Amino acid sequence: MGLHLAWNNEQNEHPVSEELIATLEVxxxxxxEAEGVEDGEVALTFVDDKQIHELNLxxxxxxxxxxxxxxxxxESLDEELDIVYELEEDEELHDMPEVLGDIIISLDRAKAQSEEYGHSVEREIGFLFVHGFLHLLGYDHQDAExxxxxxGKxxxxxxxxxLTR
Incomplete structure (x- = not known):
């Protein structure tokens, strides 16, 4: 099965190239591979500052x-677990990848930050994507360590x- 990227573009300001998506898939x-996660789906949505502001709030x-x-x-609820158990009896569920979660990136912020840090927009989007992926796996950055x-990851x-600096 492997890891799968499902992406969606909900903003019109910044174009999303096939090359960028191919890079994000890699x-x-x-x-x-680095985290030992072999299967699953990650849903990625590109938005603008207005949309991510609403979600953040x-x-x-x-x-x-x-x-x-x-x-x-x-991070599921008990009712959702009941639904999953019922679905597991359905043969088709075994062919579906487990959804690891959603990552939402503001392309407005990514562009501004890439200019601020002096590197490419692709580098910034890649950084934000892998950062979001690590959060899906439970990593956090509450302290310096x-x-x-x-x-480092x-x-x-x-x-x-x-995509180095």
């Missing part, structure tokens, strides 16, 4: 745009696909 494979209570949001699917660990994956 990043997903490399990050998955609704889900995190933070009233400003951000660059990336991650919503892991493993965990932030350093996450940063992100840079290692980006180096493999040639």
């Amino acid at each position: 990043i997903l494979q490399k990050a998955g 609704e889900y995190r209570g933070i009233d400003r745009p951000t660059d990336v949001l991650s919503f892991a699917m493993n 965990s932030e350093a660990e996450m940063m 992100q840079e290692a994956v980006l180096a493999q696909v040639g």
Whole structure:
């Protein structure tokens, strides 16, 4: 089965190239290999600052745009578990990849940050994508030690696909 990227573009300001999507698919494979995650689907949505601002306020209570949001699917409710058990009796479920979660990236923020940091927009989007993927797997950066660990993992994956600073 392998890792699968399902992507969606909900903004009109910045074009999303096939090359970028191909790069993100490679990043997903490399990050998955590094973390021992072989199967699953990651849903990626590109939005603008207005949309991510609304989501950030609704889900995190933070009233400003951000660059990336991650919503892991493993944070489920008991009722959802009951539904999963019923579905497991259905043969088709075994052919469907497990959804690891959603990553939402503001292309407005990615473009602004790439200019601020002096590297390509592709590098910034790749960084935000692998950052979001690590969040889906449960990584966090609440203290300097965990932030350093996450940063090291992100840079290692980006180096493999040639997206260095």
